[in-house]
Amino acid sequence: MNDFKYQNKPEVTDKVINDFKDFGQVLEKRNAIAKSYTRVKKWTISASIFTAITFGIIVGLNIKELKKPVIKNQDLITSAGSFNPQPVLASIKTTQPEIKVIEAKNKLSVIVNQTVKQHIKEKIVDQKETKSEVDVFENQEDFSINKKPKQESNNWFTLSEIPINNRPSLPTLYISKLAWPNSLPKKDLVKFPNIDAIYTSLNRQVPIVDGMVYVTNALETTKPKGFRITGNTFPPGLIRDIHKAKNNSILLIKDLILFIPGKGRISIGDKKIEITQGKNQNKN
């Protein structure tokens, strides 16, 4: 069905049709259409430029934020937070140069006159001041390292083992070729004095950067001698201590730090391993 209007109109002659002919009007209409299109084009172009600039600014800001250095390692944050170089620097600035100046004064007083003395004095003071500042900053790392055992001495016996649920993100820790062992026979520990952190799925080993190992027992209240681990093998002193270990002895690995590519220095916490005399082994 359609709703067209039907009519029977008389035919219109060509002469009547030609009376409506007006090419000028057609050109005007064409120009009007072109104008409206150019206006739309202009708006579209300016809008797209504005959008592009806004997008560029947003992306630029995000990139800047991403480029900002982020301290990932919690250990570094804590050490930097606890250590304030300003007082130390101030004390060195006030005391050290004076001593050096006196020393220089004694050495040079006989040879040179007063003005030369003064000149050299000033020079030495400047040099020493800068040197002392550099020394302080260089010693900053040592300071943080020295501070660690202090903290350990307070709570070295309290364990902060990382729960099993949190482990998948970390590499597997192999001690004497056994993954996350709870107990190991003394024989194996001595035979394979290795500690390795490996992403087994990637078949990639992760370097062990730091950590302390103690051979002690559960009833021990005094802090035993510790051994620093900076590689994959136990130090000889530790192997000797393991040899000497008696019943109920434990191998205590404290604050083991790995260098995970892309993450940086990551602490995987502590690990307690029972040293058994026989061949029994328990795996987590």
Add this chain to the structure above:
Amino acid sequence: MTQQKNIYHQSKSTIKKEESILKAATTNPAKFAPIYEKYYVAIFKFVLQRVENEQVASEIVSDVFAKAIFNLKKYKFKGYPFSAWLYRVAYNEIATKFRKKQKQRTVNIPDESWNLFSNDEDEEIDIAIDLKKLKVCLPKLKPNEIELIEMRFFEERPFKEIGEILELTTENARVKTHRVLKKLQKLFNTIK
């Protein structure tokens, strides 16, 4: 009616000449004047067939030519006369105008319509037609079916041209027209 036939059936040299004018008109719209002169009457009649009066038709025709000049860059010469493209622009323009203004589209039924039906090549379809019956039957057809009847019988267009205007193949235009005629025949038989 005879003029439309003449416009569509042109020699190859005329069509080529037309093409060169159109190329020039893409950069300079004023050069479109000869084409405007050539097709104005045909397009006017095509539009007038579908609208109420000459004023409305002249307005639409000037819009058709203005749009044709503006979109000349989009026109691709395929060896057909330019009129086929102009008719398509006019066809779309009429549809747009009626849709925008929500006005009723007009169908002009010429006096000699019944002769056109009987002159059809197909002998099976022999419709004893009269104007009154036709006015009753046509509203029962679909808009696209009316278009075919209008172009083929009221405006005497060849199937090739109908196909080009409605974007159909010549054969498809022929088949569709044949089906519409059969439908119209059935409608005629039901009316006493």
